[in-house]
Amino acid sequence: MMILRSSPPSPFGRKVEIAASIVGLRGEIEVVTADPIDPNDPLRRQNPLGKIPVLILEDETAVFDSRVIIEYFDMRAGGNVLIPSEPHARLETLTASALADGILDAAILQIYEQRFRAPEGRSQKWLSYQAEKVARGLAAFAAGPPTGRRDAAHIGLACVLGYLDLRFAGAWRAEHPSLVAWLDSFAAEVPAFEVTRAQKR
Amino acid sequence: MMILRSSPPSPFGRKVEIAASIVGLRGEIEVVTADPIDPNDPLRRQNPLGKIPVLILEDETAVFDSRVIIEYFDMRAGGNVLIPSEPHARLETLTASALADGILDAAILQIYEQRFRAPEGRSQKWLSYQAEKVARGLAAFAAGPPTGRRDAAHIGLACVLGYLDLRFAGAWRAEHPSLVAWLDSFAAEVPAFEVTRAQKR
Numbered sequence: 001m002m003i004l005r006s007s008p009p010s011p012f013g014r015k016v017e018i019a020a021s022i023v024g025l026r027g028e029i030e031v032v033t034a035d036p037i038d039p040n041d042p043l044r045r046q047n048p049l050g051k052i053p054v055l056i057l058e059d060e061t062a063v064f065d066s067r068v069i070i071e072y073f074d075m076r077a078g079g080n081v082l083i084p085s086e087p088h089a090r091l092e093t094l095t096a097s098a099l100a101d102g103i104l105d106a107a108i109l110q111i112y113e114q115r116f117r118a119p120e121g122r123s124q125k126w127l128s129y130q131a132e133k134v135a136r137g138l139a140a141f142a143a144g145p146p147t148g149r150r151d152a153a154h155i156g157l158a159c160v161l162g163y164l165d166l167r168f169a170g171a172w173r174a175e176h177p178s179l180v181a182w183l184d185s186f187a188a189e190v191p192a193f194e195v196t197r198a199q200k201r
Numbered sequence: 202m203m204i205l206r207s208s209p210p211s212p213f214g215r216k217v218e219i220a221a222s223i224v225g226l227r228g229e230i231e232v233v234t235a236d237p238i239d240p241n242d243p244l245r246r247q248n249p250l251g252k253i254p255v256l257i258l259e260d261e262t263a264v265f266d267s268r269v270i271i272e273y274f275d276m277r278a279g280g281n282v283l284i285p286s287e288p289h290a291r292l293e294t295l296t297a298s299a300l301a302d303g304i305l306d307a308a309i310l311q312i313y314e315q316r317f318r319a320p321e322g323r324s325q326k327w328l329s330y331q332a333e334k335v336a337r338g339l340a341a342f343a344a345g346p347p348t349g350r351r352d353a354a355h356i357g358l359a360c361v362l363g364y365l366d367l368r369f370a371g372a373w374r375a376e377h378p379s380l381v382a383w384l385d386s387f388a389a390e391v392p393a394f395e396v397t398r399a400q401k402r
Binding site: 137 | 245248249250251252262263264265266268269272273276288291292295296300303304307313317318322323324327330333334337338341
């Protein structure tokens with residue numbers, strides 16, 4: 001068995017679980033919840049950055065971050081499944097995946113602002129700077145969402161939208177009805193999306 | 202010509218410039234300085250995240266982030282140059298590259314704390330949380346630095362150390378003499394490292 005250190009609300013962990021399902025590897029992975037804030041969690045030995053997800057292979061190799069884990073699943077599945085092999089398509093999928101990850105980073109930094117700081121220490125300038133990245137990124141995806149076979153770019157966008165539902169009350173839905181339809185279609189085709197939905201805490 | 206939107210102090214932009222030099226593409230790239238803070242810089246149309254670096258290809262395709270650009274250079278060079286093709290070696294290089302990028306992200310968040318916040322709004326808890334990621338990441342690299350042919354992992358670590366020299370007064374040097382020797386060796390073999398050294402402002 002492989003071990004996935006993750007946490008249910010993590011959008012990056014969710015990406016990995018969905019990717020594993022698509023390539024048929026989910027049954028070979030035990031998910032062990034990790035707490036990135038707890039210094040005693042072995043996570044920091046598995047990934048010095050203390051970030052989730054980390055995939056521990058059968059030979060104990062630790063693989064991170066989520067993009068690398070997804071590329072590993074793709075290699076293990078023989079390639080050209082989650083990431084296209086053809087150079088032009090590959091570049092498009094990788095750039096769209098980077099855009100999705102960047103939106104998630106900017107969304108998470110807004111959440112950390114609440115977790116790490118008292119209200120009087122929060123910076124509206126910083127929060128706006130990050131919120132604008134999310135808004136521009138969503139607008140770009142709305143203008144040109146991933147199409148064709150479900151790959152890493154689709155997984156990335158689906159987990160962005162799922163995270164905005166979880167932590168930002170789905171405010172994106174009113175602005176981008178085309179992405180609502182896109183996500184409904186993704187969820188209908190990829191059952192792992194609903195299976196990995198986290199409960200709001 | 203390709204266009205690289207970057208900025209001299211950016212460690213992610215430096216990675217890309219060094220990678221371009223190693224594969225012999227540096228002469229086909231014009232570097233055009235970008236200002237991520239300026240809303241009128243076309244950067245935000247080239248990358249909705251407003252982050253550097255972005256590579257604009259001859260056909261105007263915008264490629265980001267730095268890891269994707271480096272993979273593009275590797276593909277354009279025929280593969281197996283900056284990122285090994287053999288699966289085990291590839292996984293090792295990709296994970297080490299992710300570790301380097303994660304150290305950079307944690308270092309940059311400490312710098313942003315000064316740029317975006319007045320002294321009374323800074324969080325020691327947040328700064329320590331990020332500083333510990335940098336410290337653990339460096340310790341991991343000191344315990345097992347990239348060896349063999351100069352690839353994306355080497356470039357990543359070199360740009361981490363260069364950024365810590367630029368912004369953190371090289372405090373890592375006293376703690377990790379083995380990495381000082383490693384960086385000297387990298388710089389001796391890869392002239393682009395010194396060529397891309399930013400001046401402290």
